[in-house]
Amino acid sequence: MAIGECVIKPAARAWVILAALGTLGPLADAQAQTPSSAPSYPAKPIRFIIPFPAAGPRDIQARLIAPKITEAWGQAVVIDNRAGANGIIGTELAAKAPADGHTLVLISAGFASAPALYAKLPYDTVRDFVPVAPLTSGPGILVVNNALPVKSVKELIAYARTRPGQLHYGSAGNGAASHLSVELFSVMTETRFGHVPYKGMAPALNDVIGGQIQVSLPTIPGGLPHAQAGRVRALAVSGAKRSPAAPELPTVAEAGVPGFEATNWYGMAAPAGTPRAIVLKLNQEFTRILGMPDVRGKLLNMGMEPETSSADAFADYLKQEISKWARVVKASGLRLEM
Numbered sequence: 001m002a003i004g005e006c007v008i009k010p011a012a013r014a015w016v017i018l019a020a021l022g023t024l025g026p027l028a029d030a031q032a033q034t035p036s037s038a039p040s041y042p043a044k045p046i047r048f049i050i051p052f053p054a055a056g057p058r059d060i061q062a063r064l065i066a067p068k069i070t071e072a073w074g075q076a077v078v079i080d081n082r083a084g085a086n087g088i089i090g091t092e093l094a095a096k097a098p099a100d101g102h103t104l105v106l107i108s109a110g111f112a113s114a115p116a117l118y119a120k121l122p123y124d125t126v127r128d129f130v131p132v133a134p135l136t137s138g139p140g141i142l143v144v145n146n147a148l149p150v151k152s153v154k155e156l157i158a159y160a161r162t163r164p165g166q167l168h169y170g171s172a173g174n175g176a177a178s179h180l181s182v183e184l185f186s187v188m189t190e191t192r193f194g195h196v197p198y199k200g201m202a203p204a205l206n207d208v209i210g211g212q213i214q215v216s217l218p219t220i221p222g223g224l225p226h227a228q229a230g231r232v233r234a235l236a237v238s239g240a241k242r243s244p245a246a247p248e249l250p251t252v253a254e255a256g257v258p259g260f261e262a263t264n265w266y267g268m269a270a271p272a273g274t275p276r277a278i279v280l281k282l283n284q285e286f287t288r289i290l291g292m293p294d295v296r297g298k299l300l301n302m303g304m305e306p307e308t309s310s311a312d313a314f315a316d317y318l319k320q321e322i323s324k325w326a327r328v329v330k331a332s333g334l335r336l337e338m
Helices: 011-020 057-073 085-095 109-117 153-161 177-189 201-210 220-228 276-290 293-301 311-332
Strands: 046-050 077-081 103-108 129-139 141-144 168-171 194-197 233-237 263-271
Touching (some): 057 103, 057 263, 057 293, 085 109, 085 263, 109 177, 109 263, 129 220, 276 293
Parallel strands (some): 168 194
């Protein structure tokens, strides 16, 4: 199968996907965080590998957190955007980095679904990484091109049903949350959209604005500024409840698709073998920063809910996500080739 091709089985499987695409919610601190010390760490600048383009939600929160670490630890934090292959290129780079705590990679729901979506990855999501800390979670925002004659979710459904395959949506890449969320929407509403994968949401949104594609479901921080500026029309948010960042927008479920819910989450991981003391020190620092009023306020304003837990609890959650997405992929019949 060529890159970008996928197959979605009939709507009878929708309930399986729906059950699996839920809100992250507060991550339970399953194990108490053990106080740690790593006196020689950090010994040099820390690199945050963001496996997607600049200006997206992953990039935004990394750049918000980075200066706080520099301020506290006296070492620069370098943001290294390595986009491509739905995050696989940058993630592989992180897997091969020295396991000394000076290279971290920002992971998301796509990291957990990749093992099921791709027959072969250049890394193992469990063996090659150690989860460090969750960062945020949040819903997406359903947006359409301003020229599209729809002003609600119900109108979009009706319009799409009479034009199967004629409307196209853009995602951050094959298998990304912005891809799977629209496929879930399509299955649940018995509509059919053409999928155009991009290397990140920023170029996808540019094409929604320009009219090359008609629909997208980016994260709120990625899509809401364009909606507020009048460059696209926002129809709804994809979470179980309305977003504080855009309380005037209904949820997709409220707007005509009962039971629909799709959210994304973000966290940090390090190469496997990173010393436990360093992992715990990083976890404690991320937890501290996410609790700072200015950081928390900015994240909430962008539609991102700060999430904190121990490193062990985050590792348990990641294992659950990998298992969940394996069931979703099997039920939907979605397969991707690198």
